[in-house]
Amino acid sequence: MNKNKIIYWTTTGIISAMMLFSAFGYLTNPDMKAAFVHLGFPDYFRIELAILKILGALALLLPMVSAKIKSFAYFGFGLTFVSAFIAHYASGDPISTAIMPIIFLVILGVSSVFYNKVKA
Numbered sequence: 001m002n003k004n005k006i007i008y009w010t011t012t013g014i015i016s017a018m019m020l021f022s023a024f025g026y027l028t029n030p031d032m033k034a035a036f037v038h039l040g041f042p043d044y045f046r047i048e049l050a051i052l053k054i055l056g057a058l059a060l061l062l063p064m065v066s067a068k069i070k071s072f073a074y075f076g077f078g079l080t081f082v083s084a085f086i087a088h089y090a091s092g093d094p095i096s097t098a099i100m101p102i103i104f105l106v107i108l109g110v111s112s113v114f115y116n117k118v119k120a
Contacts, residue, residue: 008114011107015077016057018104023057026050039087052076060111067119074112081105 025032027050036046059065059073084101 004114004117008111008118011111011114012060015104015108015111016061019053019057019077023050023053026053039091041087049080053080070115074108074115077108078105081108 022032026036026046033043033046036043056073056076059069081101081104085098085105088098088101089095
């Protein structure tokens with residue numbers, strides 16, 4: 001396996017694992033439910049976001065998914081990370097909490113760049 005594929009699959013695996021882990025937490029962890037309340041979001045948004053995170057992670061991981069669908073998943077995850085940063089910052093959460101989505105946004109960007117290198 002060449003360097004580009006290793007970087008792509010490593011970053012994609014990190015993003016997908018994090019999204020699946022957070023989706024599971026959204027659906028099962030009462031503390032996550034409380035976090036959504038703290039941020040001012042309605043309860044249905046937590047469930048909707050969990051389902052979309054699962055679908056997006058599957059879109060990135062499954063090789064038979066088209067490049068167009070993968071691009072929607074990358075965009076959706078990017079929007080999620082930027083929105084999470086804004087929500088945490090606006091809610092007065094510590095900067096260590098607010099900055100985490102930006103770190104994952106950078107990892108997502110690396111995954112996207114190397115996806116384009118690998119598929120070309």
